[in-house]
Amino acid sequence: MANFANIGIDGAGSTRSRVTNAIALASQRTGVDFGYLLGQAKMESSLNPTAKAGTSSATGLYQFIDQSWLGVINQHGHQYGLGWAANAIGQSSSGQYYVADPELRQQILDLRNHPETASVMAAQHAADNKAALEARLGREAQPVDLYLAHFLGVGGAGKFLEVHDRNPSASGAALFPSAARANRGIFYDKAGNARSLADIRASFAARLNRGADGALDAGNTVAPSDWLAVRARNADLADASAALEDENPSDFAREQTQRLQNSISAEDLIRPQPQTARLAYLMLATLGR
Numbered sequence: 001m002a003n004f005a006n007i008g009i010d011g012a013g014s015t016r017s018r019v020t021n022a023i024a025l026a027s028q029r030t031g032v033d034f035g036y037l038l039g040q041a042k043m044e045s046s047l048n049p050t051a052k053a054g055t056s057s058a059t060g061l062y063q064f065i066d067q068s069w070l071g072v073i074n075q076h077g078h079q080y081g082l083g084w085a086a087n088a089i090g091q092s093s094s095g096q097y098y099v100a101d102p103e104l105r106q107q108i109l110d111l112r113n114h115p116e117t118a119s120v121m122a123a124q125h126a127a128d129n130k131a132a133l134e135a136r137l138g139r140e141a142q143p144v145d146l147y148l149a150h151f152l153g154v155g156g157a158g159k160f161l162e163v164h165d166r167n168p169s170a171s172g173a174a175l176f177p178s179a180a181r182a183n184r185g186i187f188y189d190k191a192g193n194a195r196s197l198a199d200i201r202a203s204f205a206a207r208l209n210r211g212a213d214g215a216l217d218a219g220n221t222v223a224p225s226d227w228l229a230v231r232a233r234n235a236d237l238a239d240a241s242a243a244l245e246d247e248n249p250s251d252f253a254r255e256q257t258q259r260l261q262n263s264i265s266a267e268d269l270i271r272p273q274p275q276t277a278r279l280a281y282l283m284l285a286t287l288g289r
């Protein structure tokens with residue numbers, strides 16, 4: 001069985017730089033706020049692209065569980081050269097996603113460990129949530145609102161924000177008793193008092209900001225003001241865009257593709273084989289530009 005988590009990044013710089021660049025490119029392609037994506041990744045995995053939860057199937061930079069990952073690949077894989085994966089995913093009458101071939105299923109799940117794939121799928125998922133929230137709320141969804149959708153589900157976040165916008169002092173625990181029982185530290189303060197919706201939202205916003213700021217302070221090569229440049233510091237927006245064009249991700253895909261030991265024909269590219277999967281997601285960074 002292919003293990004896509006172990007593909008090397010020879011010549012691509014450190015893992016931290018690659019992760020940050022992947023998030024920047026995902027933000028550019030989807031329009032989802034860079035600071036939000038960076039903060040979420042820091043909170044979820046400490047920017048570790050192969051992080052694995054001990055108590056669930058959550059894996060990778062954004063800790064997608066199996067079902068969520070299969071769902072977002074099924075919905076958006078075709079946009080990023082992953083049609084072979086999207087086409088392999090079915091959905092049962094109960095709404096569960098499945099892949100008939102166990103080996104192919106594992107190959108698709110292993111893509112969670114690839115920073116470029118995980119970042120762009122997390123961004124697409126956030127963009128879907130953003131559109132749903134804005135349609136429901138009639139206002140622009142802020143980055144913290146997207147994290148609430150990640151935490152409560154888009155339906156739960158819509159309910160939270162509708163009440164918050166009318167009555168921010170309302171009790172979060174009263175509105176979400178089950179979630180409060182499972183997450184006391186979020187819904188109650190240290191004295192055991194129920195937090196208001198405004199307090200909960202502000203707490204999430206602070207955590208996102210700390211996550212993004214901490215990631216940028218830890219030796220990364222980008223900052224929110226110049227994320228388009230990826231490696232260009234102190235550049236204005238026009239210079240940043242030019243820098244990104246000069247640093248075409250296809251170079252990375254081309255270099256890594258040349259390292260494949262087995263030749264892959266044009267016909268093989270449409271078949272879900274281990275080599276196909278490897279090449280497809282190495283090429284992901286060249287798509288959606």
